[in-house]
Amino acid sequence: FPFRLFPLREHGMNWRARPLTCQEIQAFKRSKEVMQRFTRAYQLMLRFYGIRLINEKTGELKRAENWAERFQNLNRFSHNNLRITRILKCLGEMGYEHYQVHLVKFFLTETLVKKTLPNVKRSALDYFLFTIRSKEKRRELVHYAWQHFKPRGSFVWGPHDKLLRYR
Secondary structure (H helix, E strand, O other), X not given: OOOOOOOOOOOOOOOOOOOOOHHHHHHHHHOHXXXXXXXXXXXXXXXXXXXXXXXXXXXXXXXXXXXXXXXXHHHHOOHHHHHHHHHHHHHHHOOOHHHHHHHHHHHHHHHHHOOOOHHHHHHHHXXXXXXXXXXXXXXXXXXXXXXXXXXXXXXXXXXXXXXXXXX
């Protein structure tokens, strides 16, 4: 069977790649070597997208030196958004929920605040946001998106009355 760099418990675009089982995920998590390789693979993909992992413990990110060139690629080729969604889901499966939060917030900031990735905005809002496993963190990120979305009245990813009262 073909293997995946970021395997999931669901089928992806490659139907020959079989989904992971819960037992396989647990075995991966128990292996220090597998988890180190997973982190290296994540860093490799981040660099491809023009992003740097600056804190392995927290998952904090920032733009890489080559961000402008790499963001052009992200804006031009929407298939990258599918890969990013897959990476985000896999981070959740592998116990890296804190990495998920930082990556989604990074994309929300670049799309809604800095406006450097206009063609990633819909995927960030429609898909990336909803890969977040923690309901509390997902709510925080939806609120963050709502705060920066223009026009605010067109925001459809959460109820406005609740977003107004969110603390």
